[in-house]
Amino acid sequence: MLDEPALELKQTMNLTGYQISCLLEAASSTPPETPLIIVVPPYSKTMRELLVTSMYMSYNGFRACRFDFSNHVGISEGRIFDFTLSSAIEDLRAVIESVRSWYPEARMGVISSSLGSRVALRALRDRSDVRALVSLVGVVNLRATLSRILGRDFIGDYVGGQPLPDSREVLGYEIGRRFLVDLVERDAFSLESAKEDLRACPFPVVEILAEADTWTEVHDVEEVFRSSSSSAPRQAYVLPHTSHKLENNPSAARLALSLAVVILKRELLGESLECDDVISPSFPEIVRRNRVERGIERSVTIRNNLEGESVPVQPRASALDSSASLKMQPARSSG
Amino acid sequence: MKTLRQFPLIERILYSEEDIFHWREEQRADFQLQVIKEAFCFHYDQCCLFRNFCQSQGAVPASIASLEDIPRIPLIPTSAFKSVEIRSVAEDQIVKVCCSSGTQGSISKVPRDNRSLERFTGSIRLSAEQLLEPRSDAMVLNLGPDTEEAGDIWLPYVMGVLGLLRPAENYVIEDTFYVRSLSEDLMELPSTTQAFVVGPPVFFVYLLKFLEEERIRLDRGSSAFIITVGGWKNALSEQIDRTEFMSQCMSRLGLNGVSSIRDAYNMVELNTVIFECEYGAKHIPPWLIVEALDPEQLNSVTSGHTGLLAFYDALPTSYPGFVLSDDFGAVSKEPCSCGRSGPTMEFHRRVAVVEDRGCALRLDKETRAVERKARIARKTKESGVA
Numbered sequence: 001m002l003d004e005p006a007l008e009l010k011q012t013m014n015l016t017g018y019q020i021s022c023l024l025e026a027a028s029s030t031p032p033e034t035p036l037i038i039v040v041p042p043y044s045k046t047m048r049e050l051l052v053t054s055m056y057m058s059y060n061g062f063r064a065c066r067f068d069f070s071n072h073v074g075i076s077e078g079r080i081f082d083f084t085l086s087s088a089i090e091d092l093r094a095v096i097e098s099v100r101s102w103y104p105e106a107r108m109g110v111i112s113s114s115l116g117s118r119v120a121l122r123a124l125r126d127r128s129d130v131r132a133l134v135s136l137v138g139v140v141n142l143r144a145t146l147s148r149i150l151g152r153d154f155i156g157d158y159v160g161g162q163p164l165p166d167s168r169e170v171l172g173y174e175i176g177r178r179f180l181v182d183l184v185e186r187d188a189f190s191l192e193s194a195k196e197d198l199r200a201c202p203f204p205v206v207e208i209l210a211e212a213d214t215w216t217e218v219h220d221v222e223e224v225f226r227s228s229s230s231s232a233p234r235q236a237y238v239l240p241h242t243s244h245k246l247e248n249n250p251s252a253a254r255l256a257l258s259l260a261v262v263i264l265k266r267e268l269l270g271e272s273l274e275c276d277d278v279i280s281p282s283f284p285e286i287v288r289r290n291r292v293e294r295g296i297e298r299s300v301t302i303r304n305n306l307e308g309e310s311v312p313v314q315p316r317a318s319a320l321d322s323s324a325s326l327k328m329q330p331a332r333s334s335g
Numbered sequence: 336m337k338t339l340r341q342f343p344l345i346e347r348i349l350y351s352e353e354d355i356f357h358w359r360e361e362q363r364a365d366f367q368l369q370v371i372k373e374a375f376c377f378h379y380d381q382c383c384l385f386r387n388f389c390q391s392q393g394a395v396p397a398s399i400a401s402l403e404d405i406p407r408i409p410l411i412p413t414s415a416f417k418s419v420e421i422r423s424v425a426e427d428q429i430v431k432v433c434c435s436s437g438t439q440g441s442i443s444k445v446p447r448d449n450r451s452l453e454r455f456t457g458s459i460r461l462s463a464e465q466l467l468e469p470r471s472d473a474m475v476l477n478l479g480p481d482t483e484e485a486g487d488i489w490l491p492y493v494m495g496v497l498g499l500l501r502p503a504e505n506y507v508i509e510d511t512f513y514v515r516s517l518s519e520d521l522m523e524l525p526s527t528t529q530a531f532v533v534g535p536p537v538f539f540v541y542l543l544k545f546l547e548e549e550r551i552r553l554d555r556g557s558s559a560f561i562i563t564v565g566g567w568k569n570a571l572s573e574q575i576d577r578t579e580f581m582s583q584c585m586s587r588l589g590l591n592g593v594s595s596i597r598d599a600y601n602m603v604e605l606n607t608v609i610f611e612c613e614y615g616a617k618h619i620p621p622w623l624i625v626e627a628l629d630p631e632q633l634n635s636v637t638s639g640h641t642g643l644l645a646f647y648d649a650l651p652t653s654y655p656g657f658v659l660s661d662d663f664g665a666v667s668k669e670p671c672s673c674g675r676s677g678p679t680m681e682f683h684r685r686v687a688v689v690e691d692r693g694c695a696l697r698l699d700k701e702t703r704a705v706e707r708k709a710r711i712a713r714k715t716k717e718s719g720v721a
Contacts, residue, residue: 044471171471172470172471172472208339211338212351218336222336225336235337236336236337237336237337237338237339238336238337238338238339239339240338240339240340240341240342241341241342241347241351242342242350243350243351243352245352248350248457248460249346249350249351249457250350250453250456250457251342251346251350251450251453252342252350255339255340259339280449282430282449283430283431283449283452283453283456284430284431284452286499287482287495287496287498287499288482288483290498290499291481291482291483291498294498294502294503
């Protein structure tokens with residue numbers, strides 16, 4: 001039986017002045033110097049949807065820090081219409097600075113997925129305070145990935161001088177043209193830019209990719225990792241017969257997250273572990289945690305509503321069972 | 336680049352975006368033979384009780400060479416789960432003992448490990464995505480409690496688990512159905528938000544009555560789906576005919592058409608949820624074979640005819656998913672109007688002890704056979720014989 005870790009909701013602020021919500025998680029009485037893993041969200045997912053990643057980290061002796069991007073879904077400030085890679089990069093940098101001030105003695109690792117990995121590669125350039133990055137199904141060629149998702153090469157159009165539409169639906173959310181313009185201005189859309197960013201990361205980087213990923217070509221990842229001339233270790237692992245959506249595949253997610261724990265233990269603590277030694281959260285524990293974190297989401301949404309911030313309409317029953325406070329200790333596990 | 340270990344075939348399909356309801360017949364047959372045979376071998380090896388039961392009926396893994404051999408796999412009557420512990424994994428692997436609601440007296444107890452629960456959720460996700468086609472912003476309005484309050488009772492737990500897949504609200508809190516909150520939420524949710532209202536049919540009757548009393552007529556159009564689960568069970572006195580039920584839902588909730596009202600079939604011993612398509616046909620996913628059996632001889636009846644429903648479910652790992660239900664229904668091999676491939680099934684009614692005496696006796700006989708094997712298995716274990 002395992003004591004469920006404690007959750008703590010904290011706020012920080014990015015350069016634009018937007019509030020970023022972070023959810024910290026660690027086993028009770030974890031000392032402040034405990035190695036800390038920052039969990040970078042992918043596009044269109046909230047930190048609640050990364051609870052399994054966070055649980056893997058805390059169950060295996062790390063402190064985990066998740067956050068919601070600003071200008072995004074989740075409980076940080078801003079509308080997803082205004083989302084850009086630059087704002088996400090600044091958010092990650094702001095979170096790292098805050099984490100440094102909250103836990104100055106903690107070694108730091110980062111785990112990211114999908115578009116969050118592209119954010120991480122750019123944000124972590126030249127950082128000597130990061131010990132390792134583990135990327136799951138990381139996007140490396142944003143132009144190609146966006147073309148597949150949107151069915152058209154908008155970046156090619158824009159670079160070729162054609163106008164962009166004011167906005168476009170991307171995976172269920174309307175996103176302003178600024179997203180594409182920013183990718184071009186920041187030179188973050190090409191495979192070459194990913195190679196450059198990886199080269200500038202002075203710490204071990206491990207990619208765990210999905211063989212049946214229709215959004216990221218395995219050979220693109222291979223090329224990025226092969227061309228990295230950094231002296232820091234680079235490794236890539238392939239999950240066979242697996243698609244991009246690891247959240248739909250608990251078996252692949254278990255293997256990927258166990259491997260991530262093994263790598264982070266090795267790089268941050270010098271510990272040698274096998275995947276089978278990694279402690280996995282059980283299904284009922286995940287269900288229970290999801291319920292607790294929905295409560296946190298609701299209470300923050302209600303508070304934001306009271307403060308007049310524009311948030312989506314929430315069903316009234318929320319108020320009936322919203323017992324979650326902002327700092328809480330979930331019930332002891334029986335799973 | 337290192338390739339990590341392979342996953343079982345069944346999980347490669349279950350956790351993919353495969354269009355399982357448009358498979359060719361041969362593709363379906365090949366897959367079914369492989370995964371059901373694998374499941375049979377696994378449970379034969381791992382579950383002593385099931386192995387003894389199989390041996391007493393002359394069924395061994397080598398007996399299964401083609402799809403036609405699948406009916407040779409012995410079926411465990413669902414009532415056996417009420418009296419015997421049937422388990423294929425070590426006790427410490429069980430994370431939830433799932434219980435039936437016990438409307439017919441005693442309670443079935445089905446042990447599930449993480450893998451079975453994950454696969455169960457995967458079956459909901461894949462079938463629901465392909466038959467209900469929810470939008471990315473879809474939310475669930477659950478006419479049941481959350482998972483904590485549901486405890487080990489299977490149906491409400493399943494409804495609560497939907498909160499893992501989509502944002503969800505629960506309208507039963509401490510045994511109270513907050514019908515007014517539900518009604519208000521249905522009125523206030525923007526028409527751009529797709530609402531899946533999920534619950535036992537009797538809860539929809541309460542909602543309809545409330546709306547009628549309050550003289551409320553909603554206009555959800557195509558932005559709401561009604562998903563009934565669990566049947567009428569102990570609310571038989573309030574049961575209304577399905578056509579009438581649909582008509583009332585459409586009228587009071589302002590739904591676009593009957594295709595916005597679907598039913599889903601499951602029972603605690605089944606690790607798969609079977610959803611209806613827009614034509615009201617329950618589509619059987621390829622990891623599951625359903626047969627309708629003559630209730631006294633237990634032979635397959637012809638396509639479309641009523642029989643006792645039998646399930647060969649390849650998903651569960653913690654118990655054998657080869658079960659003989661006490662539900663009457665029919666399985667049809669005819670193509671569905673929706674254009675999806677594979678067989679469909681209908682649920683007709685539960686077995687009634689009085690009216691279906693022959694069938695009840697046969698089920699009782701089958702259950703006693705399993706119980707005898709359980710006693711033998713226990714004695715063998717106690718005497719230290721492997």
